Amino acid sequence: MPVVPLFLNILWIVFGGLGMAVGWLIAAVVMAITIIGLPWARAAFNIAAYTLLPFGQRAVDREAVTGRGDIGTGVLGLIGNVIWLVLAGWWLAIGHLIAALALAITIVGIPFAWAHLKLAGIALWPIGKVIVPA
Template identity: 55%
Template structure:
């Protein structure tokens, strides 16, 4: 119930516009054709930014127990290219937004979400977004 309330507040205060930014990045990547391999990661991050409470990003290799293209050395190379062209400025944006949210006590949970997204913005390829219950973690 708390995560539902937090997600509703998140969508109203930031989530909708933040998700639109990630979706726009995914669309631009598809249009460029060269960025198609990164578009899926950007779209998944957009969905995560839209509804973050009660979900967590985990390495797909740890989740499935097997390696795929996103968790292989090609995925590492993809994350390096992502970092150079998109990741660092998205991470900086989420870091600044997180610091601004943490200025007020009521905004601290939202600031922590931004810090989580800042880390994910650096290397989103090879990650899966799953509900926290599926990992045996308590929902917050």
């Protein structure tokens, strides 16, 4: 990892990124416990890792990376995202929005606020996303 993203990721963890990553992990564990929620748990674990170290990576549609559709990028992915939104997505997005507002107050916190806003969007619709190097 280059020096600047490494430095930003360390600051990110110190200034609240760790807390949101834990929130994603809790959502993933709750989904995994239900057995039925395993597809959502997998997506939540992937996004938790991204939430822990967001700089130097980005989330993109899996179909754009692979060049073909699959179960998570089609109609079942849409249904899965709607279910996720109702069960866990909204409260994770609210957490990211609150953190973004708190960080945006300072000039130094603006890059971190922007990262939280990107993560809030992913929190609402995570199925069918894949994390790739930036």
